[in-house]
Amino acid sequence: MSSNEMTGMTTSSGEALQENRVPIWRLRKAAANYIALIPYLAFALFPFYIIAITSIKSKQEINNLGESPFWASGIAVENYTFLYTNTSFFEHWMVNTLIVTTVSTIISVTVGILAAYALARLKFRGVEMFGVAVFITYLVPQTLLFLPLVDVINLIDDFIPIRDTYWSLILTYPTFLIPFVTWLLMGYFRTIPVEVEECAYLDGCSRLGALFKVVLPMAIPGIICAILFSYTLSWNEFLYSLVFIQDEYAKTLSVGVFTELIRGDIYFWGSLMAACLLGTLPIVILYGFLMDYYTSGLTQGAIK
Amino acid sequence: MASIKLTNLWKHYGDVQAVRGINLDIGHNEFVALVGPSGCGKTTTLRMIAGLEDITGGEIEIGENVVNEVPPKDRDIAMVFQNYALYPHMSVYQNMSFGLKIRKTPKEEIDKRVQMAAEILNISELLERRPAQLSGGQRQRVAMGRAIVRDPVVFLFDEPLSNLDAKLRVQMRTEIKKIHQRVQTTVVYVTHDQVEAMTLADRIVVMNEGVIEQVGTPNEMYSSPKTHFVASFIGSPSMNFMNCQLAKTAGGLAVRLSDDLSLPVPEDRTARYAPYADKEMTFGIRPEHVTEKRPHANGAQQDIDANVNVLEPMGVDTMVFFNLGPTEICARAEPTSVSEVGETMGFTVSMDKMHLIDPSTGAVV
Numbered sequence: 001m002s003s004n005e006m007t008g009m010t011t012s013s014g015e016a017l018q019e020n021r022v023p024i025w026r027l028r029k030a031a032a033n034y035i036a037l038i039p040y041l042a043f044a045l046f047p048f049y050i051i052a053i054t055s056i057k058s059k060q061e062i063n064n065l066g067e068s069p070f071w072a073s074g075i076a077v078e079n080y081t082f083l084y085t086n087t088s089f090f091e092h093w094m095v096n097t098l099i100v101t102t103v104s105t106i107i108s109v110t111v112g113i114l115a116a117y118a119l120a121r122l123k124f125r126g127v128e129m130f131g132v133a134v135f136i137t138y139l140v141p142q143t144l145l146f147l148p149l150v151d152v153i154n155l156i157d158d159f160i161p162i163r164d165t166y167w168s169l170i171l172t173y174p175t176f177l178i179p180f181v182t183w184l185l186m187g188y189f190r191t192i193p194v195e196v197e198e199c200a201y202l203d204g205c206s207r208l209g210a211l212f213k214v215v216l217p218m219a220i221p222g223i224i225c226a227i228l229f230s231y232t233l234s235w236n237e238f239l240y241s242l243v244f245i246q247d248e249y250a251k252t253l254s255v256g257v258f259t260e261l262i263r264g265d266i267y268f269w270g271s272l273m274a275a276c277l278l279g280t281l282p283i284v285i286l287y288g289f290l291m292d293y294y295t296s297g298l299t300q301g302a303i304k
Numbered sequence: 305m306a307s308i309k310l311t312n313l314w315k316h317y318g319d320v321q322a323v324r325g326i327n328l329d330i331g332h333n334e335f336v337a338l339v340g341p342s343g344c345g346k347t348t349t350l351r352m353i354a355g356l357e358d359i360t361g362g363e364i365e366i367g368e369n370v371v372n373e374v375p376p377k378d379r380d381i382a383m384v385f386q387n388y389a390l391y392p393h394m395s396v397y398q399n400m401s402f403g404l405k406i407r408k409t410p411k412e413e414i415d416k417r418v419q420m421a422a423e424i425l426n427i428s429e430l431l432e433r434r435p436a437q438l439s440g441g442q443r444q445r446v447a448m449g450r451a452i453v454r455d456p457v458v459f460l461f462d463e464p465l466s467n468l469d470a471k472l473r474v475q476m477r478t479e480i481k482k483i484h485q486r487v488q489t490t491v492v493y494v495t496h497d498q499v500e501a502m503t504l505a506d507r508i509v510v511m512n513e514g515v516i517e518q519v520g521t522p523n524e525m526y527s528s529p530k531t532h533f534v535a536s537f538i539g540s541p542s543m544n545f546m547n548c549q550l551a552k553t554a555g556g557l558a559v560r561l562s563d564d565l566s567l568p569v570p571e572d573r574t575a576r577y578a579p580y581a582d583k584e585m586t587f588g589i590r591p592e593h594v595t596e597k598r599p600h601a602n603g604a605q606q607d608i609d610a611n612v613n614v615l616e617p618m619g620v621d622t623m624v625f626f627n628l629g630p631t632e633i634c635a636r637a638e639p640t641s642v643s644e645v646g647e648t649m650g651f652t653v654s655m656d657k658m659h660l661i662d663p664s665t666g667a668v669v
Contacts, residue, residue, distance in 0.1 A: 193387065195385045195387060195389035196389045196390070198356050198383075198389070199391075200391075200402075201375070202376050202377070202381055203402050203403035203406055203450075204377045204407050213402075217393040218392060
């Protein structure tokens with residue numbers, strides 16, 4: 001923090017010397033920076049733009065090939081009302097997705113924290129092998145993993161009816177989320193100075209006490225990162241949801257939108273786009289709230 | 305307040321033996337410094353006392369209790385780490401009170417102790433700050449404050465001053481000494497800086513390659529080192545060492561440094577050195593015992609002449625490097641009496657301060 005202040009001070013005094021006039025070279029440099037960003041932004045934001053603009057077009061406007069696909073002549077809400085009245089978008093899909101995503105994120109981050117801490121800190125035989133194994137598990141593609149999982153879900157379904165309910169997803173999402181969260185947090189825990197933890201032991205903490213009172217508060221940026229990524233991964237998950245759930249009311253957003261708004265060769269373009277836009281909103285809001293924590297360095301000042 | 309007793313303490317890391325069967329008694333309220341080069345096992349020993357490392361063999365007693373199986377949290381020990389290890393998410397006050405809070409000390413008591421420690425360390429105005437907002441010296445004080453408030457039975461310091469700049473290090477060294485005088489507790493202090501060890505400790509433990517070379521008061525370590533290693537480690541600049549032969553002469557014994565240079569051994573040491581006559585030995589003498597030519601204070605002093613190689617003025621003294629036989633040695637001379645580089649200068653060697661080392665065992669005889 002002090003170094004930032006220092007830089008700030010030198011910059012302002014430097015500018016004061018030049019009578020507050022921004023030199024041309026600095027303007028050029030700034031312009032070059034922004035110009036360099038334009039291609040990136042075009043690729044990153046153009047799809048969102050098309051989604052947004054299409055979602056506020058009327059059906060006639062979308063189907064009129066004479067109209068430009070890049071502009072809208074007015075704002076129509078019919079696509080959004082269609083979602084509300086004719087589909088289970090808000091009533092079921094959104095709610096299901098929220099439940100599945102939240103519960104599986106909580107499970108995965110909790111299990112991941114404990115696993116990552118153990119792999120990063122505890123010394124036991126085969127700890128390194130185990131760490132690599134976690135990573136390899138994450139590398140197994142979902143497109144292969146769903147096959148045995150179908151069997152597992154069917155087996156459980158014989159005792160507890162979970163097929164065609166979001167419980168099948170809550171059970172299966174952690175299979176790819178936990179290895180990911182563990183791998184991510186393992187690296188983060190290793191950056192936390194071990195002396196701080198040892199100091200907590202000497203101050204009277206047990207290992208769990210030190211984990212909760214000292215290590216986790218210092219690992220907040222890493223944990224936030226894990227939450228954000230596992231939330232996004234499960235929010236966007238498609239394959240398991242498609243395989244395990246056929247009941248329209250039990251579907252999640254990604255599959256609901258895909259199966260109910262595309263009927264054979266009929267595409268409900270406007271509503272599809274409206275659904276996509278609304279579907280991304282919760283994630284955007286979540287990022288907005290958590291970004292500040294995510295970027296702040298919390299270990300500063302712990303050690304020399 | 306408690307004594308510490310290490311009995312035949314061993315630590316292995318796989319095939320590496322970090323600590324090899326050390327025995328040490330540390331008394332109540334004693335300030336003991338473990339000193340030695342990197343990798344000598346001093347920090348490992350400290351960490352075993354703290355309970356942060358498992359013990360491979362042997363026994364550690366704190367007070368009257370064997371603590372081999374006692375976890376760190378129950379040993380009632382406070383430790384100041386080399387890199388401070390402050391809790392970055394807590395204020396200075398919270399950092400200092402954390403240990404007391406865990407032990408469920410009443411709030412008023414915590415407040416009283418923190419305020420008192422803050423006063424001793426001169427950090428009362430920093431209590432609301434976060435570690436990131438503190439300078440290195442202030443962080444060091446907080447780390448010590450955190451240990452003081454706990455009022456532990458043993459204080460452990462792991463090279464606490466090595467991250468500070470030279471001036472601050474000297475200042476903090478004095479403060480640590482003052483604090484120990486005020487807060488009477490048993491202290492084990494690890495450092496690689498022998499000056500720190502000499503100035504702070506009641507007793508010094510010199511370690512090398514996992515074993516204790518010698519234990520003694522700072523003065524004992526300086527004037528009567530027991531091994532070549534201790535003789536070379538304690539003292540700054542370090543002792544001069546030269547290969548020599550212990551020759552028999554008509555009057556007794558002499559240290560033969562080269563064909564044309566022999567220095568007679570003082571009479572009172574003749575009997576002690578007699579068994580080593582005619583053997584190849586190592587002759588040791590501290591720079592401060594080789595001075596510019598002076599009137600002799602006793603019969604053991606000898607004069608020699610040599611060409612000056614290098615001069616290092618230190619202010620109060622000037623270090624003079626010259627060749628004695630084939631070896632270059634260092635003398636400590638009065639700044640006004642030194643010759644120019646390349647010129648001949650007269651020196652007085654106080655042979656009553658000499659050390660003779662048996663190179664086959666490394667022991668000072």
